[in-house]
Amino acid sequence: MKVLMFGWEFPPHISGGLGTACYGLVKGMMHQKTDVIFVVPKLWGDEEPLADFVNASSVTIDYTERRFKEIWKNLTYLEVTSFLIPYLGPEEYERFTDKSLHDRIDVDESVFAKQFSFSGKYGKDLMMEVSRYALVAAQIAKDKSHDIIHAHDWLAFPAGIAAKEISGKPLVVHVHATEYDRTGKNVNLQVYEIERSGMEAADHIIAVSQLTKNTIVSKYGIPEEKVTVIHNAVLDASIIQHGARKKVPEKIVTFLGRITYQKGPEYFIEAAAKVLKRDENVRFVMAGSGDLLHKMVNRVAELRIATKFHFTGFLKGGDVDEMFAISDVYVMPSVSEPFGISPLEAVRHNTPVIISKQSGVAEVLQNAIKVDFWDIDSMADAIFGLLHYDGISRMFREMGSNELKKLKWEQVALKVMDTYQHTLTKNV
Template sequence: MKVLMLGWEIPPHNSGGLGVACYQLCQSLSANNVDIEFILPYEANHNIDFMKLTAAVARPINEVDLSQQAYDSSRYSVTREGLNSQSFDYFDEYTMGVQSVVSSTEFDIIHAHDWLTFRAAIAAKQQSGKPLIVHVHATEFDRSGGNHGNSVVEEIEYFGMMIADRIIAVSQLTKEVIMKHYNIPADKIDVIHNSIDPEYYQSVSPGNDYHYIQKLKENGYSVVTNAGRHTIQKGLHNFLLAAKEVIFRAPKTIFLLVGAGDQYYELIEHAAGLGISKNVIFADFQRGKRLHDAFEISDLFVMPSVSEPFGLVPLEAIHFGTPTLVTKQSGVAEILHNALKVDYWDVGNMANQITAVIQSNNLGSTLLSAQQEDMRRSSWSSAAKNIVGIYESSVRSV
């Protein structure tokens, strides 16, 4: 089975969980005898031997925006003059590059990840006549925090899902969003949860880079961490409201926020307005060892998202030995049966559960053991086998 796969990023040149998920999924697909050619919007060295990487655009990595803002759909705006051409020109370049690959490559099926690749995926399907699988890791409904988002992006998502032969949703939550907000029939959508590959997360070197936080812990402080994009989707304003309540009850608590985004400075001001700045550390975007060290130094990881299609980061936190609290409005809650869970809007309950963990001698370790068992029941190998089944049935149906 030869797959033409379209994606926007692959580690180490990635800004978040989408690239990590693509990498680990492709590795498992390759182990299931799937031959993958992964089409990227840039040229770079990835040192990957389990699939072929092809640049659709002859542009070096340093000229491409792979920051967390690359996924901010508000950048792709409509003005009185029409589309923001600077933003969409690059999509056109990517699409033309993909079409060039299609004209010179033999393959059985197209697999496209998220809306950034959907225009190119539609063109590839129309050009080749091959079946198209679109993999929905997030929707504009999620990115806008459950509100009306960018209508142009919504339209791209809608046409991508309508034209696709099959849709893979990363959670039942995402499937329901696709059905309700995009009017896609349920029988066209398969739910396949994300996972993590423990071998991917090998520490580069021993020791923890957060020496100042380590000193605080030695002086009796607890550490509660969040890592992710600082956007309306992630629910960080409510997280800081909960932090204020926790700090009132347990003053020796530090809240560590790792990430960047359009709300970064707004959140710093929010923490100051709440009077909790001395207990909140904004560590900006981190990757690799510094991100892993943030997990390892924490007593609890919190994902307070308003609408989270899946949420890979809690699984990473558990892998590095930190129990998690997630919102009920997240896909990962479907597989983490033993995670603490709250509604994103229930600040009081969020504060209560955080306080319970940091003030208990053994609740955190008990939760961690149970959550690690939840993770063992989920694997990329199982996900890959299910996706191969979708490939085979789609090819037979053509």
Template sequence: MKVLMFGWEFPPHISGGLGTACYGLLKGMAQYNHEIIFVVPKLWGDEDLLADFVSASDVQIDYREKKFKEIWEQLTYLEVSSFLVPYLGPEEFAKYSDASIHDRTDVAESIFANKFSFSGKYGIDLIMEVSRYALVAGQIAKNKEHDIIHAHDWLSFPAGIAAKKVSGKPLIVHVHATEFDRSGEHVNQKVYEIEKSGMEAADKIIAVSNLTKKIIVEKYGIPAEKVNVIHNAVLDVSITQNNARKNVPEKIVTFLGRITFQKGPEYFIEAANKVLQRDNNVRFVMAGSGDLLNRMIDRVAELRIATKFHFTGFLKGNDVDQMFAISDVYVMPSVSEPFGISPLEAVRHNTPVIISKQSGVSEVLNNALKIDFWDIDAMADSIFALLHYKGINQMFRHLGTEELKRLKWEHVAEKIFNLYHQTINN
């Protein structure tokens, strides 16, 4: 089987969980005898090439063909002054201008260059890049033989739709997060429309949790039978040996993720304040970046706990491993988390975790303390218990590590290949 897969980022150049999930999935798929063509906007040259990688920036487009003109006419082109970067990007842009459907006659010739150079990042021209990426996807689908198309998240949905239009092969869209997860009820209408069009065009949809499936069915009007829940996993399930050393005598409690509405950083800070009122021998770490960072720094100062609170900025690679290794407790208080791989990574480092009930990972990780994201008293009590009651701490360390052994990416890959076969046969 030959799979044409569209992503937006890949380690080590990532801004969040999507690239990590794609890496894990390709690692799992490598255990099977199938050919994966993985397309990203731009390759940096230091990726772990687990598949036949294609950089969209290197693809020549024969745009004057009728099919490519039709693809462009169906894409929404935005004159973007600023834009709320969704899902992964830490930057926040304010507003965007009105959209209009453009055909070949009213778009500048430069739009249709023979080759596009993608930044591969999340900038003010993100929607432009998404549209161009879709145009390139059509050319790739024409050039590369494949049996099925797999697109990850809304950034790649238009690419998947364009590829399907050119080749006629079935399309799987993989929903790692929705606009309702990122923005609550105040959704960006344009992103919502792109997500909905991708889900409607798909032959099958993969949701990373039952929580996500519920949103897809209720908010996007997609039939439940079209949505297949396949949970994420963790890379190396063995206990990681790490030489990282704490340079402080206190216990360390960590929040690691984008500092945005979705991740609930303000609840972590309020819970930290309650813990410090009971035990001053604790340090709290907020690792990440995002649009709420300055507000969180101000709140820590207002509570007068700055001497016990650290902001590290965005971490990746070995820095993430070291952070988990020196942490005594990891907390993920997400308001809405489609899945959440980071608690599994924490458990892999033998660190007990506290997760919100509003997360997809709570569906597969049983041996963790689970709280409502808004219940800061329960969060503070859970942190205090894991720090002070050795029996509870050791129990969650042991059971969590054992539980990871069944959460492998090769198991995820097997389920996805089975879905491919079912989709092709139907």
């Protein structure tokens, strides 16, 4: 089987869990001897050769062909001035200008060029690049032989739709997050429409959790039978023996993720303040960046816990491993988390985890303490308990590491392949 897969990023150049999930899935599919044509807007040249990579920036299209004109006119153009994150979509939108058909005369002429150089970034021209990516996808679908199309998240949904229109092959869309997860009640209608259109055009949908499937059914009006839940996994289930050593005498409790509404950083800070009232021999770390960072710094100052609270900024690679290794407890208090791979990485480092009940990973990680994101009293009690009762902490470390063995990308790839077969059979 040959799969034409559209993503937006691929390791080592990632800014969220989407690229990591794509990497894991593609690597798992290698074990199934599946041919994957993986398309990204821009290749950087240092990607691990796991697939037949296609650099959308090097694809030449013939815009004069009628089919491409029709696809282009069906796409919309939106200028966005705020920063966008691919896995989570827009964290905030400062200003929207105009929404209109692409055949407007004042749209940047460069987008109509036979070859278009994508930035590979997520700035103000992202929506234009998403639309152009769809046009390139149609050209790739025309040129590359394939059996099925797989598009990851909303940035690639228009590309998947365009590829299906050209080749007539079935489309599977993979929902790693929805606009409701990203923004709560402040849903951006343009992004919502892209998501809804992708789900409706798809022949089948993969959701990363039952939580995500419930949102797809209830908020987007998609029939339940059209959605299959396939949880994410870890790249390696073995426990990491890291040589990092703490440079402070206190216990360390860590939050690692984007500092945005979805991740619930404010609840972590409020719980930290409660713990510190009971035990001052603790340091709290908030590792990451995001639109709520300054607000969180101010709140820590207001609570007068700044001497026990550290903001590291965005971490990646070895710094992430070291942070997990020196942590005594990892907390993920997400308000709405479609899945959440970071707790699994914490378990790999033998770090006990506390996760919100409002996360997809709670569906597969049984040996973790689970609390409602808003229940800061329960969160504080859980942190205090793991720090002070070694037997409880040891139990969660041992049982959590056993669970990881069931969460391999090879198994995920098998389930995805079954979904492909079911979709292909249904479309015969």
